[in-house]
Amino acid sequence: MTATNTESLAPIAAAERIEAMDVLRGFALLGILLMNLEGFVGPVMASGTGLDPRLTGIDRTVDLLVYVLVQGKFYTLFSLLFGMGFAVMSQRAEQANRPFAGVYWRRGLLLLAFGVTHALFIWAGDVLMMYALCSFLLLAFRPLPTRWFVWLGLAAYVMPIGFMLLMGAMGSLLAGTEGWDKAMAQIGVQMQTLIESERTAYGSGSYAEATWQRLKSTGMALSNITMFGFIVFGMFLIGAWFVRSGAIARPREFPRLYAALRWAALPLGLLAMLGSVALAPTMDFATFNLRVSSAFTLQMIANLLMCLGYVAWVMRALGSPAWQRPLGWLAPAGRMALTNYLMQSLVCTWIFYGYGLGYFEQLPRAWQPLFALALFGLQVLLSRWWLSRFRFGPMEWLWRSLTYLKPQPLRLRAG
Secondary structure (H helix, E strand, O other), X not given: OOHHHHOOOOOOOHHHOOHHHHHHHHHHHHHHHHHHHHHHHOOOOOOOOEOOOOOOHHHHHHHHHHHHHOOOHHHHHHHHHHHHHHHHHHHHHHHHOOOOHHHHHHHHHHHHHHHHHHHHHOOOOOOHHHHHHHHOOHHHHOOOOHHHHHHHHHHHHHHHHHHHHHHHHHHHHHOOOHHHHHHHHHHHHHHHHHHHHXXXXXXXXXXXXXXXXXXXXXXXXXXXXXXXXHXXXXXXXXXXXXXXXXXXXXXXXXXXXXHHHHHHHHHHHHHHHHHHHHHOOEOOOOOOOHHHHXXXXXXXXXXXXXXXXXXXXXXXXXXXXXXXXXXXXXXXXXXXXXXXXXXXHHHHHHHHOOOOOOOOOOOOHHHHHHHHHHHHHHHHHHHHHHHOOEOOOHHHHHHHHHHOOOXXXXXXXXX
């Protein structure tokens, strides 16, 4: 056996990391915060309903820009990056000639535990549970040829789109019938009741009341796993292809791919998103027909295309001397993505929730992106300082130590 074959599996060393992935994680963290902030400032369930019809002036303009350019594009990017991380771990296990499934199962179960803790005790908009639950399926796809990953990923992604259109067509056909109208009215009342209970619990309730509400909201969010689980898993597979094909580590070998993503996917995605806004700018829970489902469809298509377009532009910028160093500042934040993601929830719920400083629904929409930029800027600086002294972020260290069943060295060696 070679030295590589005899080494035990361990977290990837800083020198072996693909810096582009860390930069993309940092970029995704900013987008996630810009997207999630609406769900920190106000009810979580109301933050995904499109444009707020009550807003006017600059608040409405900012709401529109965030909805079109950010909403939905960055959880897909995080999903893509998760798939990339899986592929990197898988390749390292193969190179080391070591079993992989046991380590990967522990990693996924720990991520699920982090997600449950986050959702129930910090913020109900958690995405980690969905990632963990979907991640276990990746092992079954590991032996497949690399070229299959893109097509299977796209197939998984479009499955809920087809289902959405089918349900919308059914809604249009049944609209006006007593049974359908009654059922939709009940859904509308239930969702509005949930939003109002969030407003009360998070805005003025105690920590115990907010925790009970988080339990109910999390249950509602997980009921959508059959829809969003396919989307997340599809992005996992596409992300794995980017690593296995070499497209993320050697982008210069894929000029046509990245040019197509920059100049075709991104503009087409933007057009699809604008079409979605034109069809249904705001979700009405009591209405679901072909028009609404078509708006959803266009939005999901836009999320995929714009996400990939953003990746392509970041990769292009990383190849430019003028942009490489500024973007490099995002890498430390990306290396501490789990810590920073959880920190965003802790800081924002402490500032906005009633059991914290109590600024719930008091930060105007126009000021929310500035707040997000300020908080993320602090995270970038803190991440850079922390990683100049330690190998991992605090949560990354805990995750890795439990995954590999032994404490990992944390401090960097002097000199």
